[in-house]
Amino acid sequence: xxxxxxxxxxxTAMIVSCALxxxxxxxxxxxxxxxxxxxxxxxxxxxxxxxxxRGESTGVTYPLHAKALVFRQGDESAALIVCxxxxxxxxxxxxxxxxxxxxxxxxxxxxxxAATHTHTGPDYxxxxxxxxxxxxxxxxxxxxxxxxxARLIEQASGAAIDAHAALAPVNVDKLSAEEHxxxxxxxxxxxxxxxxxxxxxxxxxxxxxxxxxxPQVLMVLLRSADGEPLGSLTNFANxxxxxGGTEYNPDYPHYxxxxxxxxxxxxxxxxxxxxxxxxxxxxxxxGGKRLSTQDIxxxxxxxIRANLDDRAAQDAALAxxxxxxxxxxxxxxxxxxxxxxxxxxxxxxxxxxxxxxxxRALKILSLNAARENKGIEPGPRGAxxxxxxxxxxxxxxxxxxxxxxxxxxxxxxxxxxxxxxxTMPGELFVELGLDLKERSPFQHTLVIELANAHIAYVPxxxxxxxxxxxxxxxxxxxxxxxxxxxxxxxxxxxxxxx
Numbered sequence: 049x050x051x052x053x054x055x056x057x058x059x060t061a062m063i064v065s066c067a068l069x070x071x072x073x074x075x076x077x078x079x080x081x082x083x084x085x086x087x088x089x090x091x092x093x094x095x096x097x098x099x100x101x102r103g104e105s106t107g108v109t110y111p112l113h114a115k116a117l118v119f120r121q122g123d124e125s126a127a128l129i130v131c132x133x134x135x136x137x138x139x140x141x142x143x144x145x146x147x148x149x150x151x152x153x154x155x156x157x158x159x160x161x162a163a164t165h166t167h168t169g170p171d172y173x174x175x176x177x178x179x180x181x182x183x184x185x186x187x188x189x190x191x192x193x194x195x196x197x198a199r200l201i202e203q204a205s206g207a208a209i210d211a212h213a214a215l216a217p218v219n220v221d222k223l224s225a226e227e228h229x230x231x232x233x234x235x236x237x238x239x240x241x242x243x244x245x246x247x248x249x250x251x252x253x254x255x256x257x258x259x260x261x262x263p264q265v266l267m268v269l270l271r272s273a274d275g276e277p278l279g280s281l282t283n284f285a286n287x288x289x290x291x292g293g294t295e296y297n298p299d300y301p302h303y304x305x306x307x308x309x310x311x312x313x314x315x316x317x318x319x320x321x322x323x324x325x326x327x328x329x330x331x332x333x334x335g336g337k338r339l340s341t342q343d344i345x346x347x348x349x350x351x352i353r354a355n356l357d358d359r360a361a362q363d364a365a366l367a368x369x370x371x372x373x374x375x376x377x378x379x380x381x382x383x384x385x386x387x388x389x390x391x392x393x394x395x396x397x398x399x400x401x402x403x404x405x406x407x408r409a410l411k412i413l414s415l416n417a418a419r420e421n422k423g424i425e426p427g428p429r430g431a432x433x434x435x436x437x438x439x440x441x442x443x444x445x446x447x448x449x450x451x452x453x454x455x456x457x458x459x460x461x462x463x464x465x466x467x468x469x470x471t472m473p474g475e476l477f478v479e480l481g482l483d484l485k486e487r488s489p490f491q492h493t494l495v496i497e498l499a500n501a502h503i504a505y506v507p508x509x510x511x512x513x514x515x516x517x518x519x520x521x522x523x524x525x526x527x528x529x530x531x532x533x534x535x536x537x538x539x540x541x542x543x544x545x546x
Contacts, residue, residue, distance in 0.1 A: 081122035083364035085218040085270050087279040087317040088210035089115040090203040092131060093296055094196050099171035100294045101134055107295040110302045112169055114200075115319045116207035117270075117281055118154070119461070120215050121366035126158040126461055127208045128281070128469065128496075130319050131200075132298040133170065136163040138440040138501040139180045140201065145500075147205035152212040157370040160459045160471040161204065162499035165322050167289040168297040172196055218278065221269040222467045222492045223359040225351040230344045231286035233257035233478070234329045235516065243514035247333060254333050258514060261285070261328055262478050264485075265351050266494050268463060269359060277312035281469070283494035284348055285323030285478055290330050290341040300345035307349020311356070321496035324481025326474070326505050326518055362464035367546055369460045369539035373532050376451035376525040377442055380412045388412035407521045411504070415523065418442040419452055440501055454524060457500050458532055460539040467492040468543065470536045471499035474506035477518070480529045487537045489544035506532070 093111045097104060112132035119126045127148060141161040149156045179197045182188045192198060238244050239253040247254040262285040269280045288299040301320035309316045330339055339347075380388075391409040421441040443453040461469040468490040474497060481495040505518040506529040512519050 080363075080365050082217045083220065083366065084120040084215045085220075085278075086118045086211035086214035086216065087116065087270065087319070088207045088214060089113045089317055090207040090210070092133070092200055092203045094170045094172075098196055099174075100296070101167050101169060101171050102294050105170070105294055105296055109168075109291075109295045109297040112166070112296055112298055114204035114207045115317060116204075116211040117279070117319055118152075118208060118211040118215060119366050119463070121364070124366050124368075125152070125154045125212075126366065126368045127152075127154050127160070127211070128319070128321075128461070128471070129159070129161045129204055129208050130321060130496075131161070131163055131204055132166050132301075133163045133172070133200075134165055134167060135173075135502045136161050136498060136500065137173070137176065139176055140197070141500045143201050144205045144208075147201065148208045148212075151205070151209045154208075154212065158368045159208070160461075160496075160499050162321060162471055162496050164298065164301060164320055165288045165475070165498050166291075166297065166299040168291045168293065168295065168299060170196065170296070172200065217273045219271040219273065219275065220362040220364045220463060220467075221271065221359040222362055222464070223267040223269055223352060223355055224492060225265040225267075225355040226263040227265050227284070227347055227351040228261075228263045230330060230339055230347050231261045231263070231284075231325070231328050232330065232332050233259045233261055233327055234331065234333075235259060235327050235511070235514070235518070236333060243516050245327075245517040246329070246331065249331065249333055249338075250335055251333065257333075259327060259477070259479055260482065262323055262325075262482055262485075264323075265348055266492060267352055267359075268467060268469075268494070277316055279317035279319065280308065281319045281321060281494065282348070282352070283321045283323050283496060285325040285328055285481060285495075286344070287325050287329040288322060290339070290344060297341075300341045300348070303342045303345025304348045305345075307346050308352065311349075311353050321469075321471075321494060322498060324476035324478050324484075324495055324497055326477045326497070326507065327511065328478055360466070362467055364464045365462065367462035367543045369543060370457060371535045371539055372455045372457050373528075373535050374443070374453050374455050375528040375531055377415055377418065377454045377523055378411075378525050379451060380415055384412055385416055388416075404517060404520050407517065411521060411523065414504075415442075415452075418454065418523075419444070451525065454503065456503060456524075456528070456532060458535050458539070459499065460536055460543060462490070462543040462546075465544075466490060467494075468540055469494045469496065470540070471496045472506075472532050472536065473497075473499055473501040474503040474524075474529075475518075476506045476529060476532075477508045477511050479508050479510075480506065480533050484533045484536055487533075488540050490540060493540070
């Protein structure tokens with residue numbers, strides 16, 4: 049069969065197309081209107097027995113939450129919502145954003161909804177497909193209206209509505225720390241010259257990691273007008289797959305919040321935005337102690353608390369931008385589609401690393417579902433998990449031989465002359481986040497992945513050349529990640545000079 053990527057080589061030089069650019073007026077001046085913020089959290093934990101990423105749930109270690117941070121300055125407003133779920137498909141986030149706009153007046157294009165990517169959250173994707181299909185057909189059932197997806201939409205949007213109602217003048221501090229001991233690049237050059245994800249601890253054939261980590265722990269700290277700490281947004285790059293088991297658990301950000309509450313009080317609300325960590329995790333392949341979830345969260349909290357004296361007050365000035373990048377999806381042949389539909393995991397039971405074949409089959413079905421404007425196409429036998437579907441339609445080619453296009457939305461929010469927040473869809477390789485930070489005109493740039501749509505992994509062009517799991521499990525053609533970074537830098541430069 050023809051390689052999925054071969055057909056797309058040569059299209060990676062396509063130019064980013066701007067569908068929408070909104071820059072809120074108000075340069076960074078001392079005479080700006082008062083800067084206001086509100087924070088809120090709502091519980092989104094399903095009932096025990098509902099679907100879990102690893103099967104049926106068996107309990108709740110700690111509750112899951114949707115947390116919201118709303119900014120307002122004068123007539124302008126923006127919102128960030130972060131949910132303790134593994135992914136945030138467009139079918140979910142557009143409904144959350146629309147409800148927040150209806151209830152608060154915050155412009156739809158100024159609202160970003162991100163997932164923390166906890167691997168101990170609900171598997172709600174099949175129910176989301178049913179919900180979206182029923183709503184589109186005007187055939188919503190009582191069961192769906194009372195189901196988990198309807199509650200997730202209500203609670204996530206409700207958190208932002210609550211945060212909007214709590215808006216009050218705030219002081220904004222920026223804080224930067226580093227933590228080098230809890231995240232590791234999981235892609236290794238092997239002795240045979242290949243690159244492999246997660247080669248196993250102490251594997252003698254693992255030569256060296258193929259890329260860096262991002263040790264930065266960045267925080268935006270919000271204090272009331274009289275100086276009382278209210279809440280924060282923390283950004284760090286490391287996969288939230290440190291727990292295991294089938295109990296609901298928000299992973300290491302829970303322990304980060306507990307550490308911050310020890311410092312700031314029990315009512316402190318900690319939002320966590322997952323950084324670009326598509327090729328990072330917490331496993332030290334070359335040895336050392338295997339860190340627990342609590343170890344990781346507390347290490348991040350300790351890094352922040354050790355640097356509190358170095359935090360810097362900001363002259364806050366709100367601005368936002370939203371841009372849609374149109375980029376080719378990967379292609380496939382009719383023969384490959386037929387293979388994917390007939391693929392039986394049992395046939396590969398004894399094949400080395402057979403999960404790569406399973407992911408490849410799921411990817412092809414996902415790409416086809418996007419072409420046919422389906423939320424999900426039934427998976428191959430033995431591989432029913434729906435998370436790796438795109439859950440959004442693609443744009444057909446304008447002429448024969450051209451690729452199908454996937455629109456992806458990138459957000460940028462200016463908080464001050466020094467501080468900005470960027471949100472992007474997908475599981476971004478760390479190199480993309482580092483490049484964005486290096487090129488950003490803002491000294492303090494938080495990069496948050498898995499926002500507003502699910503597009504699976506976003507490797508660098510080099511990562512595509514090296515192959516293995518993340519490249520097999522990607523949807524965009526090579527160059528898409530770099531195009532997203534370029535778009536973000538353009539927006540940041542515009543916000544910095546406004």
